[in-house]
Amino acid sequence: MTTPDKLTPADIAALRPDTRLVHGGILRSPFGETSETLYLTQGYVYDSAEQAEARFKGDDPGFIYTRYSNPTAAMFEARLALLEGAEVARATASGMAAVTAALLCQLKAGDHVVAARALFGSCRYVIEELLPRFGVAATLVDGTDISAWKAAVRPETKVLFLESPTNPTLELVDIAAVAQVSKAAGACLVVDNVFATPMLQSPLALGADVVVYSATKHIDGQGRCLAGAVLCSQKFLDDHLQTFLRQTGPSVSPFNAWVMLKGLETLPLRIERSQSSAATLADRLAGQALITKMIYPYRADHPQHELARRQMKGGGTLVTFEVEGGKAAAFRFLNALKVVRISNNLGDAKSLVTHPATTTHQRFSPEARAEMGISDGMVRLSVGLEHVDDLTDDLVRALAAV
Template structure:
């Protein structure tokens, strides 16, 4: 059983790859506990979700879903990238396996690619290590060294980025050129109370929906001077991504609508630039569209 709001490539694997191996995947609205309760049965072997979804930033109640899964003996697998290891201890809330793309906040400077799967020693040795040994998944020593060095500063970086993300969210919350601003750490977020309870802070990513559709959105993106356009996140540089034409471009339009991925939606990964400079860049770019 998986939350419907996922990264585009994850959706593809769940919808098209796993069924080839006899795995049946049921999708639910990750924010609706009753849908989880109905979908999780005695046949369920695992549940999978992003603790904060990409790019609509829906927040999943890790403990509540984990409790439901564990009642039938299912594993709980959580993609915790947006929540970051700085703010979220998913294992303490019931997750069995936690996934991080270390390309994002762990590296933090867009230099290299990697990922980690975290869990109990017994579970990792039983389920993860044998698979990796026989399929060849292995991080190079140099990449591992860079990741370990980056961990020395991850707390400082992520907390600074989060402070700027909140400042930007407050600056853009009522902007006339935006249909909506989505940030888990802002009081306007529908699950703000859960965010405060589960993470304490809202993280480094926010999304905005630019009025005027794709044409106006592209004008906005092209007018940005400090922020770069890329598909990455968690970098020291602030990054803007247009999900409808990049990370989720292959999804049918109806599915994009369900997931809140409109032509005007822009995912913003906030970096380490000066707050005032960054906010000014967004204001001038929005004025241009």
Template sequence: MRNNNNHASQWQPATVTIHGGKRRDEHGALVAPLYQTATFSFETTAQGSARFAGEQEGYIYSRLGNPTVNELEVRVAQLEGYAAGAASATGMGAVSAAMLAFLEQGDHVVVADAIYGCSFALFSHLFAKFGISVDFVDMTDANNVAAAMRSNTKMVFIETPANPHLKVIDIAAVAAIAERYQARVIVDNTFMTPLLQRPREQGAHLVIHSATKYLNGHGDVVAGLICGSAEDIELIKMTTLKDMGATMSPHDAWLILRGLKTLDVRMERHCRNAMQVADYLVGHKKVRRVYFPGLPDHPAQQLMGTQMHGYGAVIAFELQGDQATAQRMLDRLQLITIAVSLGDAETLIQHPASMTHSPYTPEARAKAGISDTLVRISVGLEAVDDILRDLEQAIGFAYSASDPAKPAEQQGEPLAYG
């Protein structure tokens, strides 16, 4: 097969989502073949030896490389503007492999104080076992980053917009500080995708994605991706990713390649729906506060057109009342699904304090601004009027159901769709 990507750097992102990394198949197949194989055969022992020695290009074993996986790696790296990519079995596999490839005992890491719960657990619990120290800081003020840096700081980890309440971090400002200490900056770009934010342009050395989310878009894959320089990606692939075994299966890569083809049109619909949902929530008298980069008073507005080129489709909001109020609202939803992922065609909703961010201590949750009434919603691709009607009836029910003994039929009828 020969590569059909000589002009990929000249293509628009919407084109790269379809054609990036594509090779011409010897049989003329339009869709990339799925190389569902564990190992690859050699014509001779000399050929096998040469491939293991790195003297000859070619595939050896799917944990070390696979044509289907490689096409995905190239496509996402091109979208992010990097030279190379590495695919992993999960988003957390990407975080772990990318970080640990460059860290050793005695090193120090500076991490944003609001990140995904399992990333927080990795940094706060497991890193300590291996003698790697971590400081969590509010990076919305770059001065906090400067104050946290040490002579042994090797990496700075950012998630922006932050999970779950959409805090935004000026990547360029943080990268300028990290450069003075020769520390690598790694950015989790899951919420934005390369279509809405390209951290490399702001100075990031590595970008990771939970490919489970928007890149795949269909809720049927668990996967991760890392993008960076050819040298950094080669190191990650040949050390932590290979030796910890967190590599992606060819079938998962094939599914994500299929999902990527509609990323551009999906993100357009996701973002449009999310803006309407955010406007609805802002106007609701039972909603105390809404966190969404598209709102005019959100700090993200300062970065629009430079760092960010869209608002995304994840919204967080705080209800009036207590945790029980929030849970009553979630339990009443009929169209919107209670689930902890995001980026699917379906609208998904969850309660961060008791779900995704339960690894945080109560003190850490308070510091990160994750209250007991905070709800996170990933706005899907359904007709937006149906999403709004479901929210309306569920929020209304949460405040009318003050008497737990009151029969459900007296608390409002279920919605009918279609």
């Protein structure tokens, strides 16, 4: 039982994004709590057998079982959908649960998927190894080459999948151009928007059909819980996603959904701060002797700088660079850092650094890594909320130790 909020859905729709992230989607209980409630419950009771029947038929709105939905998860989903401009959102247990559900819910044996080669390692596993086991063929293309997307499409192509910027090389894919290819093929474009975050890039507005998130990253923003989300149209939910999620059960825990819901309140502030520091650090480090390559989407020397300005509202919170001297030099650099910690995670309040060739992309052959542009001296930095001068001091001191 929840009470209607003073702010009607029409009021919320008229609010600016930052305000929606604080007030959107609230299901306030009759106790009138200020902060959103954490509903730790597996099930729900009904007033009568007739009500239970009506609920299962879909005639009585309300909750049935937390594997299906939960009020705290519903608040997180509504708030995220408002931010993204999506008709609906569904939360999942992790980002990979979101990716896997968005793909499997709509694919069947005989279908074909085209995906950009530069993908997060687990997404590559799902596309390259898991889908073919169930008779779904996959073609990997250079995501930056629109003619490669066009050439890869076949009559049985059902899904196009990409992430932009990519992990860890911060390469961009022109989402609007791929969306055109997808529409012409009658396929569904799924975009993993983790690196850009919903603050900086809106794939649905660029023509994507489905957006997926690892909420684990910037949406939590303080390195606590795992969660994911799929954002789509009501039709996609009804035709594909809803039944798949309900029956296979990659549900988000209510506690994790609550953390993510509260994370959305501060997302704009955190992204603004981390992004501003990331841009500053990219410029400061680019001038250092041992940095042989600096990759940051909003820098003028990024090969897709114009696309970045067109497609994204900012350069993002990640910076990737190459340290002269390959793996040994990169390791010496990482080991000398004190404020910035070594971790393969990203989107945390704490700045985190990783060596992709030996961690996130270790399972690929050296040739496959080279094809993805991942060198042995490459380092990926996720910029947190510390003072940018402390981060600069730490990074410059560690470079000197190399």
